[in-house]
Amino acid sequence: MQTDTLSAAFAALADPTRRAIIARLAEGEASVNELAAPFDMSLPAVSKHLKVLEKAGLISRGKEAQWRPAKLEPMAMKSIADWLEQYRRFWESSFDRLDGYLQKIQKADDSGRGN
Amino acid sequence: MQTDTLSAAFAALADPTRRAIIARLAEGEASVNELAAPFDMSLPAVSKHLKVLEKAGLISRGKEAQWRPAKLEPMAMKSIADWLEQYRRFWESSFDRLDGYLQKIQKADDSGRGN
DNA sequence: CTCGTATGTAACTTTACGGTTAAATAAAGG
DNA sequence: CCTTTATTTAACCGTAAAGTTACATACGAG
Numbered sequence: 590m591q592t593d594t595l596s597a598a599f600a601a602l603a604d605p606t607r608r609a610i611i612a613r614l615a616e617g618e619a620s621v622n623e624l625a626a627p628f629d630m631s632l633p634a635v636s637k638h639l640k641v642l643e644k645a646g647l648i649s650r651g652k653e654a655q656w657r658p659a660k661l662e663p664m665a666m667k668s669i670a671d672w673l674e675q676y677r678r679f680w681e682s683s684f685d686r687l688d689g690y691l692q693k694i695q696k697a698d699d700s701g702r703g704n
Numbered sequence: 705m706q707t708d709t710l711s712a713a714f715a716a717l718a719d720p721t722r723r724a725i726i727a728r729l730a731e732g733e734a735s736v737n738e739l740a741a742p743f744d745m746s747l748p749a750v751s752k753h754l755k756v757l758e759k760a761g762l763i764s765r766g767k768e769a770q771w772r773p774a775k776l777e778p779m780a781m782k783s784i785a786d787w788l789e790q791y792r793r794f795w796e797s798s799f800d801r802l803d804g805y806l807q808k809i810q811k812a813d814d815s816g817r818g819n
Numbered sequence: 820c821t822c823g824t825a826t827g828t829a830a831c832t833t834t835a836c837g838g839t840t841a842a843a844t845a846a847a848g849g
Numbered sequence: 850c851c852t853t854t855a856t857t858t859a860a861c862c863g864t865a866a867a868g869t870t871a872c873a874t875a876c877g878a879g
Contacts, residue, residue, distance in 0.1 A: 596718050603714035604837085608787075615791060621856060634838055636857060641836095655846045655855045663795035670788050670795070672723075673781060676730060680778035680785070719867085736826060749868055751827060756866090770825045770876045 594646060595672060598665045601645035606630070607638050611661065614648060618658040709761060710787060713780045716760035721745070722753050726776065729763060733773040 601607055610624050625635040639659055642648045646665035651658045716722055725739050740750040754774055757763045761780035766773045 593720060595723070596720055599714050599718035600836095603711050603718055605708060605711055606837090608710070611791070615794070622854090630837095631839065632856070633840085633858080637837075640857090657856065661791075661794055663791070666788060666791050667795035670785070670792065673785050673788065676726070676776075676778070676781050677785065679730070679776055680782035715866095721867095737824090745867095746869065747826075748828080748870085752867075755827090772826065 594665065595668060597645040598647060598669050601641050601647055602669070604638070604641075606635075607642055610635075610638060610642065610659075611647065614659060614661045618651065618660040620656045620658050624659065709780065710783060712760040713762060713784050716756050716762055717784070719753070719756075721750075722757055725750075725753060725757065725774075726762065729774060729776045733766070733775040735771045735773050739774065 602611070606628060609627065613619055613624060613627075621632065621635055621639065624639070625632050628635065639648065639650070642659075643650060646662055648659045649662050651660065717726070721743060724742065728734055728739060728742075736747065736751055736754065739754070740747050743750065754763065754765070757774070758765060761777055763774045764777050766775065
């Protein structure tokens with residue numbers, strides 16, 4: 590398991606089950622049983638997924654009697670969004686404009702292919 | 705390796721080396737040797753990382769003589785950005801407003817804890 | 820054709836991931 | 850106290866990831 594926070598967040602979201610859990614939690618807190626319901630998967634497996642999400646800072650766990658409801662922690666998602674933001678221009682510009690932009694910023698970087 | 709495109713993209717970006725490669729490619733195309741230079745890692749290892757990025761649709765490879773320069777493919781990053789977008793309100797709202805919002809949308813979803 | 824450069828493939832190792840079942844822990848409620 | 854419900858921990862398994870070294874392939878230049 591990676592230690593840096595961005596890697597952990599990306600890795601956590603790489604699993605469709607965990608993304609589905611996130612989607613469910615966007616509608617509000619939920620217990621492990623509630624979260625596990627949609628999945629054809631044992632409870633411990635879901636519990637593990639929650640632990641991954643928690644370590645990645647994507648969720649936090651509460652405590653109410655014997656329940657430990659999970660809830661979204663937005664900041665880890667924000668750090669991914671922030672990371673992505675620096676590349677937004679690559680998909681938002683038209684390809685032509687992007688090519689122009691790249692050629693421009695590459696003028697300085699014109700050190701040939703040799704290594 | 706996951707087959708769905710979003711999982712593959714998240715997984716690919718979960719590795720710091722691959723994110724560094726992406727960062728480098730944001731400045732323009734580069735050969736494997738150029739990309740490998742900053743890393744204390746064998747060339748085949750970098751080649752593998754490129755293959756992961758390519759399978760995830762994050763980069764594409766060209767062919768110029770014996771070089772196979774890599775370049776960014778923005779659309780895979782866009783699909784991650786789009787996925788994240790649906791959660792933006794969670795980190796952009798103030799926590800108070802968010803709580804209010806959540807309580808509102810949870811009225812319908814008020815099925816207790818039992819399972 | 821041969822050499823050097825650039826890159827990819829094969830085989831292997833170590834470690835992590837995602838799942839399982841069985842048992843343990845925690846808390847509420849008769 | 851004993852039981853039920855909710856959840857976690859432990860031990861295990863199979864597969865995939867990330868790296869290595871050694872070898873193979875591709876191409877241009879002499």
